[in-house]
Amino acid sequence: xxxxxxxLDAHAKDPALSNVITxxxxxxxxxxxxxxxxxxxxxxxxxxxxxxxxEEQKKLDVxxxxxxxxxxxxxxxxxxxxxxxxxxxxxxxxxxSLLVLFDPLDGSSNIDINMAVGTIFSILPYERQGQNSExxxxxxxxxxxxxxxxxxxxxxxxxxxxxxxxxxxxxLDPDSGDYILINDHVQIAADTSEYAINASNYRYWxxxxxxxxxxxxxxxxxxxxxxxxxxxxxxxxxxxxRILCRGGLFTYPxxxxxxxxxxxxxxxxxxxxxSLLIExxxxxxxxxxxxxxxxEPTDIHQRVPVVLGSKNEVNYVKDLHVQHxxx
Ligand code: AFP
Numbered sequence: 569x570x571x572x573x574x575x576l577d578a579h580a581k582d583p584a585l586s587n588v589i590t591x592x593x594x595x596x597x598x599x600x601x602x603x604x605x606x607x608x609x610x611x612x613x614x615x616x617x618x619x620x621x622x623e624e625q626k627k628l629d630v631x632x633x634x635x636x637x638x639x640x641x642x643x644x645x646x647x648x649x650x651x652x653x654x655x656x657x658x659x660x661x662x663x664x665s666l667l668v669l670f671d672p673l674d675g676s677s678n679i680d681i682n683m684a685v686g687t688i689f690s691i692l693p694y695e696r697q698g699q700n701s702e703x704x705x706x707x708x709x710x711x712x713x714x715x716x717x718x719x720x721x722x723x724x725x726x727x728x729x730x731x732x733x734x735x736x737x738x739x740l741d742p743d744s745g746d747y748i749l750i751n752d753h754v755q756i757a758a759d760t761s762e763y764a765i766n767a768s769n770y771r772y773w774x775x776x777x778x779x780x781x782x783x784x785x786x787x788x789x790x791x792x793x794x795x796x797x798x799x800x801x802x803x804x805x806x807x808x809x810r811i812l813c814r815g816g817l818f819t820y821p822x823x824x825x826x827x828x829x830x831x832x833x834x835x836x837x838x839x840x841x842x843s844l845l846i847e848x849x850x851x852x853x854x855x856x857x858x859x860x861x862x863x864e865p866t867d868i869h870q871r872v873p874v875v876l877g878s879k880n881e882v883n884y885v886k887d888l889h890v891q892h893x894x895x
Contacts, residue, residue: 572727572738572747580731584645585691585715588666591643592689593727593747595635596719599673599687600740602628603721606682613680628679629653632672632687640668647694648701650868652837657868659700666714667692667706669868671837674718675803684722686805690841691715706868710840710861717841720809728754728812728845735812735849754812756851760878761796762816764807772823776892777856780885804833808842808876812849817881821856822873830855831873835865839872852882856889 572593576586602609613627633653640646640660647664650657652671670689678685691714694701717729725740727747735754738747763784770778787795799816801807807818820833833839843853843860853860853876863872875885 570749570752572729572749575736575738575749576731582665582714584665585731587645588640588643588668588691589715589717589729589731591639591646592636592668592670592687592717593719595632595639596687596725596727597740597745598635599628599632600719600721600725602631603679603685628685629673629676636670636672636687647697648705650703650706650836652834652869655869657701657703657706659702662700663697665694665697667694667701669706669836669841671834674805674838675801678801678803678806684720684801684803684806686721686803686809687719688805688838688841689717690836690844703868706836707865709864710835710843713840713844713861716844718805718808718845720805722806722809726750726809728809730845730848733848735845737812754845754849756811756846756849756878757815758850758879760815760817760881761794762799762810762814763796763881764798764800764810764816764818766800766802766820767798769821769823769825772825773821774823774856774889774892776888777819777821777885779892780888804838804842808845811851811877812845815878817875817877817885819875819885820873821875826871829871831871833871833874835860835863835870835872836868839874842874843876846876850879851877852879854882854886856886857893 580586640649644661645664646660648657648659648667650669674688675685692708715731720726727738737751739750741748783790783792784796839860846853855873
């Protein structure tokens with residue numbers, strides 16, 4: 569049985585990277601434990617604050633954020649931390665070589681109803697060692713990520729990770745407290761008949777996305793000539809996990825519901841790390857036209873439309889958008 573520690577020893581070229589990943593995944597064990605206790609750990613409900621996106625924070629959002637921040641601030645390799653929950657990045661150790669970004673608790677509306685939530689993380693290089701990190705240091709395209717992953721706190725706790733051109737998965741063994749390797753080469757089939765979208769936003773979408781979903785709903789009777797099935801976890805981490813396990817398409821498209829925002833999902837904390845995992849598992853990730861990993865960020869909290877998953881299906885959506893842009 570290979571553990572995460574064995575895996576990192578064998579595969580991580582940089583000991584600093586192993587060390588920071590270990591810090592994040594150790595905090596993941598604490599979050600997983602709190603979630604298991606649920607109401608008994610007094611973690612449910614609102615914390616009474618709003619985050620930088622103007623959303624209500626849940627108690628566990630705040631706790632998970634603080635746990636990660638505290639642990640990473642103590643890690644000598646970590647030069648700075650950016651969290652979906654905090655307005656500005658927090659400088660950590662100026663001599664560190666890595667920057668860590670995270671969504672401490674993705675899918676927070678699921679906490680109180682005992683459904684899947686997760687922690688998503690992304691690790692970038694730090695180029696100004698010796699000086700305190702600033703927000704601008706984090707503004708690197710997703711293709712610069714040194715590692716990315718998520719912890720899914722579901723019926724079991726699972727870690728998906730990429731530190732090279734491969735994607736691997738571990739399951740947290742509640743008896744030993746170790747992350748045990750369960751898949752050493754995650755691959756996504758190019759074709760799928762399963763898709764995930766919050767269809768209640770239909771009237772806010774652009775015409776090509778409406779056309780795409782109309783085609784899927786028409787199934788056998790329409791141009792696609794086969795039936796499709798829907799799944800929606802309301803936590804991207806759950807939907808991406810399903811896609812890494814059995815393929816599929818996930819989209820939170822551009823919509824006009826959030827004026828002046830390009831979509832709901834955050835580029836740096838959600839779209840970039842998930843896109844790296846998906847691409848390295850053989851899938852594709854786009855904002856409907858451009859590769860997500862090539863987007864040059866201008867703000868650590870910027871939002872982006874997301875279409876990711878099985879390659880042929882993602883390309884189908886992209887082609888519809890490109891054709892529409894040229895018509
Ligand atoms: P929260 O973490 O704020 O609950 O948002 C989760 C999320 O960003 C993403 O993980 C889901 O796919 C998406 O929002 C769900 O959005 P809807 O509530 O609009 O379906």
